Amino acid sequence: MKSSSSEPYPIADTARQIQPFHVMKILGEAKALEAQGRDIIHMEIGEPDFSSLPQVHDAVQQAMNAEQTHYTPTLGLPELRTALSDFYQNFYGAEVPSERIMLTPGSSSGLQLLLTALLNPKDKVLMPDPAYPCNREFVRLLQGQLISVPVTESTRYQLTLSSLKSHWQDGIKVVMVASPSNPTGTVIEADELVAMAEFAAQKGAYLLVDEIYQGLVYDRPAESILSRCAHLENVLVINSFSKFFCMTGWRLGWLVAPDFLIPTLERLGQNLFLSAPTLSQYGALAVLKPDALAELERRRQTFQQRRDALMDAMQSAGFAPRLCPDGAFYLYWDISAFSDDAEAFCLELLHETGVALTPGTDFGDYRAKQHVRLAYTNDEATLLRAVDKLKGALLKRAPLSDTPN
Numbered sequence: 539m540k541s542s543s544s545e546p547y548p549i550a551d552t553a554r555q556i557q558p559f560h561v562m563k564i565l566g567e568a569k570a571l572e573a574q575g576r577d578i579i580h581m582e583i584g585e586p587d588f589s590s591l592p593q594v595h596d597a598v599q600q601a602m603n604a605e606q607t608h609y610t611p612t613l614g615l616p617e618l619r620t621a622l623s624d625f626y627q628n629f630y631g632a633e634v635p636s637e638r639i640m641l642t643p644g645s646s647s648g649l650q651l652l653l654t655a656l657l658n659p660k661d662k663v664l665m666p667d668p669a670y671p672c673n674r675e676f677v678r679l680l681q682g683q684l685i686s687v688p689v690t691e692s693t694r695y696q697l698t699l700s701s702l703k704s705h706w707q708d709g710i711k712v713v714m715v716a717s718p719s720n721p722t723g724t725v726i727e728a729d730e731l732v733a734m735a736e737f738a739a740q741k742g743a744y745l746l747v748d749e750i751y752q753g754l755v756y757d758r759p760a761e762s763i764l765s766r767c768a769h770l771e772n773v774l775v776i777n778s779f780s781k782f783f784c785m786t787g788w789r790l791g792w793l794v795a796p797d798f799l800i801p802t803l804e805r806l807g808q809n810l811f812l813s814a815p816t817l818s819q820y821g822a823l824a825v826l827k828p829d830a831l832a833e834l835e836r837r838r839q840t841f842q843q844r845r846d847a848l849m850d851a852m853q854s855a856g857f858a859p860r861l862c863p864d865g866a867f868y869l870y871w872d873i874s875a876f877s878d879d880a881e882a883f884c885l886e887l888l889h890e891t892g893v894a895l896t897p898g899t900d901f902g903d904y905r906a907k908q909h910v911r912l913a914y915t916n917d918e919a920t921l922l923r924a925v926d927k928l929k930g931a932l933l934k935r936a937p938l939s940d941t942p943n
């Protein structure tokens with residue numbers, strides 16, 4: 539690949555292939571409109587609108603007063619690894635020894651670390667389309683081969699055992715899934731996930747389960763694959779303090795890996811980041827305590843009320859989302875009745891209504907231009923106002939086809 543004339547020295551080919559987030563364009567435009575005094579409703583950003591809890595702030599203050607400002611061990615603070623092991627035991631009945639848990643700077647680093655530990659160039663990674671965008675880029679960076687399997691509402695936008703079987707090919711080393719998923723908010727039922735883990739094991743492949751939205755599920759108990767599959771040595775889990783725990787800016791996540799992988803992950807971690815942020819780890823210790831968890835449960839209920847209000851409002855507006863998300867804080871909306879260019883649709887709607895949405899093209903290729911993601915990370919009244927504005931703008935448009943959305 540050629541360097542452009544604006545770059546006086548060369549940039550690596552793999553780095554050049556890394557895709558940007560299309561939503562950043564929307565965000566930039568939204569900020570510019572806000573600066574001009576426009577009222578913008580942000581439904582594009584994938585993070586809770588709630589701040590981190592006061593318990594976190596107090597714990598971090600105390601740690602600062604005690605001058606806990608040095609590196610921790612690369613695998614993380616031993617007491618936090620133990621607290622996470624207890625968390626798995628208490629909430630999921632899962633036996634996860636602390637020795638198998640590693641703290642990472644956000645789960646983003648956990649994903650990168652695991653894939654770095656597993657992939658040789660040309661190794662294949664299978665994942666659904668749509669999926670969390672960075673996963674594709676991590677595979678690209680490691681010069682792996684991506685196998686994207688289009689998923690539809692017929693499987694609640696998730697891979698299944700049957701789709702794994704039908705898309706299986708030699709050389710697949712890792713299958714990546716997220717439950718609940720970003721951008722669709724749907725979960726994989728526990729039995730299906732276990733069957734997928736066992737199938738991958740038979741094929742000598744890993745199943746990497748992204749549980750970052752764990753805890754943010756509605757009308758059903760939160761689950762972890764580790765309650766059923768902690769014994770399977772091909773099952774890897776990443777998780778984070780970002781979403782349920784409302785600590786995005788603290789950049790702290792964790793991974794759970796089988797014993798035999800931990801020394802490799804530790805060596806990679808020593809080289810890539812030395813340790814996860816120390817003060818954040820002290821904050822995380824506080825967020826795993828009962829009083830903090832009780833407050834987070836109240837926030838979860840608020841997200842559930844918002845989801846229900848948004849679904850009702852969308853239905854009343856005639857937008858009829860194809861399915862109701864099980865968790866996270868996203869609704870994946872088929873806009874094919876209005877547009878077949880999600881990026882243009884998002885930009886136009888932003889300018890017309892002030893509502894900022896994420897185009898489906900951030901999450902893959904399959905019917906991506908006919909979808910957008912709505913994040914219900916605003917209070918209920920604001921969400922209803924957003925749907926009203928969308929309805930006002932879209933009713934004026936001539937529908938693309940007579941197919942009801």
Ligand SMILES: Cc1ncc(COP(=O)(O)O)c(C=O)c1O
Nearest residue numbers: 644645646670720750778780791
């Ligand atoms: C599915 C999924 N996995 C991983 C991440 C990375 O999050 P973090 O690095 O904040 O833990 C995100 C962030 O939005 C996500 O949606």
